[in-house]
Amino acid sequence: MKPLLFLDIDGVLNPWAAPACPPGYAEHRWRTRKAWLSPAHGHALRALATCADLVWASSWADDANTLAGKALGLPPLPTVTFAGPHADTGPDWKFPAVGRFAYGRPLVWFDDDFELRPGAKDRFLRRRDQPTLLVPVDPAVGLTPARLGAVTG
Structure with missing residues (x-):
């Protein structure tokens, strides 16, 4: 069974904390959102999809x-459902929903907020009985080849 690879957007694929749109990224504007996205991420993630099941978190x-996803050329991916609007801001953040989604499967998770709730992160890791890799991403830099290498290398 392939591992699950969870992806956040803001801070991971969209380096929102950068002072300006970084080289290699393009600004995308939609009615309700704006993001800086790199076509290189689309290519890399499509390649990773051969060895992991990609999931939005x-x-x-x-x-x-x-x-x-459409801007990056990704096929539709499953999405973790958080309970109610902005439930990822609660005391345990995204951990319970990701844990339920990934039950019984190994996982890799790219996010920029792991250290905001260290107690919730520790509880999540203690409860996991499958291989689990949490890959922190700097929201001013976004997902780099080195961070991707944590999965492929």
């Missing part, structure tokens, strides 16, 4: 597929 919800 983002507050973008359905917009992850219809906006960011």
Whole structure:
């Protein structure tokens, strides 16, 4: 069984904390959202999809597929459902929903917020009985080849 690879958008694929749109990225504007996205991410993620099942773990919800995913040339991906609007801001953040989605499967997860809730992160890791790799991403830089190498290398 292939591992699950969870993807956040803001801070991971969209380096929102950068002072300006980084080289290699293009600004995308939709009615309700704006993001800086790199076509290189689309290529790299499509390649990773041969050895992992990609899943959105983002507050973008359905917009992850219809906006960011489409702009990156990704096929529609499953999306983790968080309970109610902005439920990823609660005390345990995204961890419970990702844990339920990934039950019984190994996982890799790219996100920029792991250290905001260290207690929730520790509880999540203690409960996991499958291989689990949390890959922190700097929201001012976004997903880099070195961070991708944590999965492929």
